[in-house]
Amino acid sequence: MRRDNKLIFEKGAKGRVGYTFPDENIPNYRLEEMIPQEQIRQISPELPECNEVEVVRHFTNLSKLNHSIDNGFYPLGSCTMKYNPKINETVAMISGFVNLHPYQPESTYQGALELMYFLQQALAEISGMDEVTLQPAAGAHGELTGMSLIRAYHDDRGDIKRNTVIVPDSAHGTNPATAAMCGYKVKQVESDEKGRVNLQALKEMLNEEIAAIMLTNPNTLGLFEDDILEIQKSAHENGTLLYYDGANMNAIMGKIRPGDMGFDVLHYNLHKTFSTPHGMGGPGSGAVGVKAKLAPYLPVPHVKKDEELYYLDYNIPKTIGKIKGYYGNFNVLIRAAAYILTMGADGIKSASEIAVLNANYLRNKIAKKFKIPFGTKCMHEFVADGSSLKKYGLKTLDFAKALLDYGVHPPTVYFPLIVHEAMMIEPTETESKETLDHFVDIVEKILEQAEKEPDKLKKAPYTTPVRRLDELKANKDLDVRYTK
Amino acid sequence: MRRDNKLIFEKGAKGRVGYTFPDENIPNYRLEEMIPQEQIRQISPELPECNEVEVVRHFTNLSKLNHSIDNGFYPLGSCTMKYNPKINETVAMISGFVNLHPYQPESTYQGALELMYFLQQALAEISGMDEVTLQPAAGAHGELTGMSLIRAYHDDRGDIKRNTVIVPDSAHGTNPATAAMCGYKVKQVESDEKGRVNLQALKEMLNEEIAAIMLTNPNTLGLFEDDILEIQKSAHENGTLLYYDGANMNAIMGKIRPGDMGFDVLHYNLHKTFSTPHGMGGPGSGAVGVKAKLAPYLPVPHVKKDEELYYLDYNIPKTIGKIKGYYGNFNVLIRAAAYILTMGADGIKSASEIAVLNANYLRNKIAKKFKIPFGTKCMHEFVADGSSLKKYGLKTLDFAKALLDYGVHPPTVYFPLIVHEAMMIEPTETESKETLDHFVDIVEKILEQAEKEPDKLKKAPYTTPVRRLDELKANKDLDVRYTK
Amino acid sequence: MPKRYIPHTDGEIKEMLSSIGAKSIEELFQELPAEKRVSQLNLNKGLSETDVLRKMKEWSQRNADLEDYSVFLGGGIYKHLIPQSIQHIVERGEFLTAYTPYQAEVSQGSLQMFYEFQTMICEITGMDVANSSMYDGGTAAAEAMLMSFNIKKKDHYLVAESIHPEYLKIIQTYAKGPEIEIETVQYSKETGMIDLEDLKNKIKDNTAGFLMGYTNFFGIIEDVKKVREVTKEILLTVSCNPVTLGVLKAPGDYDVDIVTGEAQPFGGSLYLGGMTLGIFATKKKFMRKMPGRVIGKTTDLDGNPGYVMVLQTREQHIRRDKATSNICSNHAHNALVATIYLSLLGKAGLREVAIQSLKKAHFLAERIDRMDRYDLAFTGPFFNEFTIKSQNDPKYIRDEMIKEKVMGPLPLLEVTAKDEHEKFSLVAVTEANRMEEIAYFASRLEGLL
Amino acid sequence: MPKRYIPHTDGEIKEMLSSIGAKSIEELFQELPAEKRVSQLNLNKGLSETDVLRKMKEWSQRNADLEDYSVFLGGGIYKHLIPQSIQHIVERGEFLTAYTPYQAEVSQGSLQMFYEFQTMICEITGMDVANSSMYDGGTAAAEAMLMSFNIKKKDHYLVAESIHPEYLKIIQTYAKGPEIEIETVQYSKETGMIDLEDLKNKIKDNTAGFLMGYTNFFGIIEDVKKVREVTKEILLTVSCNPVTLGVLKAPGDYDVDIVTGEAQPFGGSLYLGGMTLGIFATKKKFMRKMPGRVIGKTTDLDGNPGYVMVLQTREQHIRRDKATSNICSNHAHNALVATIYLSLLGKAGLREVAIQSLKKAHFLAERIDRMDRYDLAFTGPFFNEFTIKSQNDPKYIRDEMIKEKVMGPLPLLEVTAKDEHEKFSLVAVTEANRMEEIAYFASRLEGLL
Numbered sequence A, B: 001m002r003r004d005n006k007l008i009f010e011k012g013a014k015g016r017v018g019y020t021f022p023d024e025n026i027p028n029y030r031l032e033e034m035i036p037q038e039q040i041r042q043i044s045p046e047l048p049e050c051n052e053v054e055v056v057r058h059f060t061n062l063s064k065l066n067h068s069i070d071n072g073f074y075p076l077g078s079c080t081m082k083y084n085p086k087i088n089e090t091v092a093m094i095s096g097f098v099n100l101h102p103y104q105p106e107s108t109y110q111g112a113l114e115l116m117y118f119l120q121q122a123l124a125e126i127s128g129m130d131e132v133t134l135q136p137a138a139g140a141h142g143e144l145t146g147m148s149l150i151r152a153y154h155d156d157r158g159d160i161k162r163n164t165v166i167v168p169d170s171a172h173g174t175n176p177a178t179a180a181m182c183g184y185k186v187k188q189v190e191s192d193e194k195g196r197v198n199l200q201a202l203k204e205m206l207n208e209e210i211a212a213i214m215l216t217n218p219n220t221l222g223l224f225e226d227d228i229l230e231i232q233k234s235a236h237e238n239g240t241l242l243y244y245d246g247a248n249m250n251a252i253m254g255k256i257r258p259g260d261m262g263f264d265v266l267h268y269n270l271h272k273t274f275s276t277p278h279g280m281g282g283p284g285s286g287a288v289g290v291k292a293k294l295a296p297y298l299p300v301p302h303v304k305k306d307e308e309l310y311y312l313d314y315n316i317p318k319t320i321g322k323i324k325g326y327y328g329n330f331n332v333l334i335r336a337a338a339y340i341l342t343m344g345a346d347g348i349k350s351a352s353e354i355a356v357l358n359a360n361y362l363r364n365k366i367a368k369k370f371k372i373p374f375g376t377k378c379m380h381e382f383v384a385d386g387s388s389l390k391k392y393g394l395k396t397l398d399f400a401k402a403l404l405d406y407g408v409h410p411p412t413v414y415f416p417l418i419v420h421e422a423m424m425i426e427p428t429e430t431e432s433k434e435t436l437d438h439f440v441d442i443v444e445k446i447l448e449q450a451e452k453e454p455d456k457l458k459k460a461p462y463t464t465p466v467r468r469l470d471e472l473k474a475n476k477d478l479d480v481r482y483t484k
Numbered sequence C, D: 001m002p003k004r005y006i007p008h009t010d011g012e013i014k015e016m017l018s019s020i021g022a023k024s025i026e027e028l029f030q031e032l033p034a035e036k037r038v039s040q041l042n043l044n045k046g047l048s049e050t051d052v053l054r055k056m057k058e059w060s061q062r063n064a065d066l067e068d069y070s071v072f073l074g075g076g077i078y079k080h081l082i083p084q085s086i087q088h089i090v091e092r093g094e095f096l097t098a099y100t101p102y103q104a105e106v107s108q109g110s111l112q113m114f115y116e117f118q119t120m121i122c123e124i125t126g127m128d129v130a131n132s133s134m135y136d137g138g139t140a141a142a143e144a145m146l147m148s149f150n151i152k153k154k155d156h157y158l159v160a161e162s163i164h165p166e167y168l169k170i171i172q173t174y175a176k177g178p179e180i181e182i183e184t185v186q187y188s189k190e191t192g193m194i195d196l197e198d199l200k201n202k203i204k205d206n207t208a209g210f211l212m213g214y215t216n217f218f219g220i221i222e223d224v225k226k227v228r229e230v231t232k233e234i235l236l237t238v239s240c241n242p243v244t245l246g247v248l249k250a251p252g253d254y255d256v257d258i259v260t261g262e263a264q265p266f267g268g269s270l271y272l273g274g275m276t277l278g279i280f281a282t283k284k285k286f287m288r289k290m291p292g293r294v295i296g297k298t299t300d301l302d303g304n305p306g307y308v309m310v311l312q313t314r315e316q317h318i319r320r321d322k323a324t325s326n327i328c329s330n331h332a333h334n335a336l337v338a339t340i341y342l343s344l345l346g347k348a349g350l351r352e353v354a355i356q357s358l359k360k361a362h363f364l365a366e367r368i369d370r371m372d373r374y375d376l377a378f379t380g381p382f383f384n385e386f387t388i389k390s391q392n393d394p395k396y397i398r399d400e401m402i403k404e405k406v407m408g409p410l411p412l413l414e415v416t417a418k419d420e421h422e423k424f425s426l427v428a429v430t431e432a433n434r435m436e437e438i439a440y441f442a443s444r445l446e447g448l449l
């Protein structure tokens, strides 16, 4: 069917609206009586003029152009695109959660506070940390919070020489970006031939300037940093704190806890591990967990319990301050709490077990098609090297685009940077064996096609709502807003 | 993207489920202790074995194969495919409406009864009838109810010779089918050259055997039966009752009332005129309105008000009995009530006015492309004659299928039967002028194509989820259920 | 004019009128007889969204929301556990705002789903073919009666007195037009089961068929085998609560001719009995006599599989007064709900619902039967609903229970209007009743005066 | 194992293990140090859907649901009327369960929507470019501060003391790492507006910029023109409640450099302040210094229009420690809500919301000002929120109001923690406050001791 390419601004007609307000007797003040004449807007913003059916159709039809978990497989590595249970949507719409104002007195939302308290406790238990704050809005924001805590800790101890943070070369971009935002210099430690942090190199880098090491374990290659205990020992002996990027927590829940591995602070991605929907990019939640030694610096307010009453504790003298308005993305927190209630201790553990099982199963099959640079097993994800496509004149990008024609979302591509032509594949535990087998079939088909008609693949996809898009042009002739 | 053609039965795997029940200590009776051994089922029905994500994906993806009002224009004549407001969905999901059992005492659902009472009153007012029952499940079911009332009326008066019902040749199939179901012989009255009931012919058919005349006004050609007052006079003088098929009420609300035109009984289609969603074919509601003389025969129970209390009246001695279990499609009634509350007296009237305006606007444009057999104006819909396509070797069906490639649902085709190659077009009031103009453009394009490449059109559609389907084969090699 | 639903601006209206060549909208209504025109409807003023919500909330708050009650009411409509995902899927506009799949090429979502639904109903009932839905259990039963009449061309029809009383009344209404004589067959006051002797005696030369409940209205599991033995010459229709067929032998196994039923328990909400789903299944040989829409599989021009409506020549839009039924719109969306429900629960789930309901009902029945002031009213085997006889007034029991946020049992008299049921109450139990609710119900019952 | 989310049957697990060549799942975790393994998490047992719903309902019922209250609380989060259709669209799986549009060809729904959102934000703020969302108004302001620092390479930054106190605290947190000195600029105790003299005096050579509210936290409409005049050498950021821009002159008209704001009022629900939407807009020349994701229009291989993420070289995944910000996930779904809201309300609607809120607030303020025991705290012009000074204790007022199902006003001290605000309350009014609520509020206030 012909696609309607129109923007919402190109629809509707002058004078149309899609709402009705109550019919009321509102005092008939003139604007000039209320606000200074010169501050009255003369030209109204050019917003759409549509009625309800036009708006519903526009966005319904737009939605159909998206691939999503509800449509099919989405093995986007590092993003843990697991199924987002529908009951979580139901509970997030309960009026007694939706209609709460952040400044109504605490006594009038004890239930909401208890939910948050429950979530803090559960997250702390899962990660082996002592305290949790639910305020950060996303993973990167959790990193910012965590790194600010580390800075506060060192500063508080007068340990002010520490101006550098070490991140592995395989780290996610938010890690170095966050460290820099917190005013740290960033030093990169290389990976060894096993795809792990080069322990020796790391040890040599450690000195009195190193404030922290940011790691994720398993790392972004999906490999468990098996030197972790030694890393933590060296770090701690050096007065360096260990930060855990919880993006990969889906690999280890119920099996091992970052806190027990010696991490001092971590962020969770509730929108990954705890199944809250990604919503095209957010909102998520980057809750942060800390060991007791960092608790004195937690952002305010912190949800606490005092006998029977829950309350927001602002009395944290050494707090890093506030990191976000109010108390975190509450609508995300509700969903995460529902997920934990549903899964329970055993379910949480199963999730990680099956996530790892799925990844290894797929790894094993994909390894017959692509080089997988490191190791023979993996945790919850693995990274393949698409360089072999070069012999057909193709790249990982072409391969990814070809997948689109099969209704599958491609893996994360070109990350981590240490693998050439990287394809980072994370199936998650909610995908069935058939889905994985089907994916392998597709990979085979595409590889056959790559051999036979590589030129065709260079122009994939063919059957998506649009064909391959010109990013160069987009960046050259920047057009970032509509004008009539 | 490749479409996944699998049935839900072909998905999943042995042992999978998509639900969890509470963990309870349920007494461990053996089946044989509870039911006779020989009545225990030995082979479980072959139902799917899927988990939640598979089911969500299956049905989400199925839904995308449908055209619906939320996707675009749907000018399916006689069906009044107007926009279904979203707020009606919200209110239909209010727990205090959803969770009511039909056998809980009336005192515990006074609000629901008041809603129904409100709806009865409003519908009676809109149609000019004295009483309304909300029980019938659909239009045809309303007809059955209405015709049963007519039968009861005549019988009660001992007027038992009346064994025949007159319907126009343009009538909807449910009219004669219903009359037959009620044990009546059906006589067809022809239409005159103006597309109206042939008054003379009708008068000649009237005799003491004629129980009723079933009409819709405007009729299925979208033309107002302008002899209606004379028809009613003749009918009533003959002791014949007049039935009004309310499928076309969207043409006349707030302008003229069937009751005032002399109709004795009618059904409403709440799923047409009152905007409740069609749900792929139902549930709808075919509420029935009657003049006082037919009220003694209404089905039980009937919602009544007694001082402050609402109640279900079962004490209707001459009732035709029950027509459906319990009290009608309550979830549909809620939506219709919300619609009437929203529209109010003026809005209801505007709906009809604009519906008629849209139809005439479109009629005027389409008349330049196709023959429109009767009249020069229309009410809420009109019927075009596709015979002119014959010169290209094409039929109305081909034209309809071609529309699908433009994302528009075709009109009702081959009905009413009195127009050759009929295309019955009902735009409804919720469609904008642009939509109508766009439709006209499409019609022009297809006609151009019909001239240039008629063979291509014979095989339309090309871009729908499936191509033209083989109905002959479907009816020959009947396959109406899946078997492994 | 509620502008959020009607897009037309004044300017557009003018433009359109001039395109038509009319001076005013009023002109378009000229043919309407002036003397009968209505000037102003006596209705409410149009309300904003907020005010509609407010009004609706007000109404809803004057209802006892059974979400907050233990429910032991049944009688054809049952409270089961409903997986939450269903609601989120069925609300999709493509399901909600499409109509009957007249244009198959853009209705494959609906059509494939109906085909799946038909398959599930066939599987569950053990029959050859099923249609894609009827209004409800009662009208489905009435259509079965008409179908029997049409097949046999005989105008006497038997109905078990133990069928749902509302179904019987609907059948009687439907029988009036075609002048079919409806006669009821007694049940044994002891077992609650069909009196086979009475049935045998009432079968006459002009008897077209017999309709029975399985289970019946008292919750009793009828002996279909024996009934079939004495009804060989006539058409046997079984009206069922399909949930029970998760454990009970399929009617098809007894060679019955038609199966109808109320499938609200398949994921449907209570809605005051207003979210019903009639099912209808029969033998292949009767397929062309079946009412309602049927979907069949075929192929498209490219040879790909697809689905269309079949056997339309039975239907009113083609066959008109010779149609098998006048049904047009059906309960399609409720069929979608059931299809998703059965997909989620699946093979194991349907069985579990049935078994849990069964066990919990039997647990409660046993406890009640042991009480001094209460007895089971019948000795026949029952499924998840049973009738008790009390010394006190069933209405009193019901009203006392409501005070405890317990809804039910049902005073039988209120539905059957039979004096002999004055002291009878109907108790329904499903998997949705928690064990602690059941225990509480029992102890409250025991404590009542 | 919660089977409804994890599809694997035992058989499949075995098959998969054998395909991998592992004996058990445990074997896959061998590399985890044994001495640190956790044996059993101390968490709840997994719950059924029913039990999850029950628990959640229980929690929700221990909250005062503001759906049933008149709300006069603001302070950055406002209760507005929300068209019902929004919820039905945004819950569609394709919007809810997609992620960042990394693969543009299957993300055109998201991408086109973001492009529309960016356009709307540009239109409303009067700026050249906007990104596709930030977390909230506070973090957006903090990012503006960092951006000013990065552009100007100066480490002194001024913030109006009258800004939202929480925003100030967030800015201070964000300033610690890069060691930016945050200094506040006083407001006039009389007008509630920025003290221009103080501002002038505090601008130093190393001052990068100044951040102000428009309106400010007290509800006062600042005189941006005058501020701009004295801040010509530094970067001026205006943090706004974008609803006010339906009537107030766009910040772009004052030539400000950056506009940030909290767009929860654009269709967002209250959610305890947890459904926020940060907006961020700037001048074209600063575009490459802007944080966050930006969508641009382009064409595909066939020449058809399409949308992609642009300017990614600013972002962390490419630029790493040199990125303009570390932001990755943003508040995309809340941007969808706002985009639909603004589409439904449109040009006329946004203006109407602003005007109604304005008028109702002024009506109430006038009434209160006439009361003996209450005065407006400031003389500056205000929009839909204003500060009153009472003789009685603001907390007492608030608590008394709650008894009447009225939530608000806000005791200012609770948020600013400034003693001078001990008798101050912040009153917010929007179009959602019905005239009768407003009258009731006024009369209750007057009646309080």
Ligand SMILES: Cc1ncc(COP(=O)(O)O)c(C=O)c1O
Residues within 6 Å of the ligand: A078, A079, A138, A139, A140, A141, A172, A174, A175, A216, A220, A245, A247, A248, A269, A284, A286, D327, D328, D329
């Ligand atoms: C390893 C890793 N760290 C951090 C992040 C940042 O998380 P967020 O996008 O929620 O800010 C991501 C997510 O993309 C990630 O994959």
Ligand SMILES: Cc1ncc(COP(=O)(O)O)c(C=O)c1O
Residues within 6 Å of the ligand: B078, B079, B138, B139, B140, B141, B172, B174, B175, B216, B220, B245, B247, B248, B269, B284, B286, C327, C328, C329
């Ligand atoms: C004119 C007319 N009458 C009756 C009906 C029957 O209504 P329903 O499908 O609700 O039974 C229809 C609907 O298709 C119709 O168009």
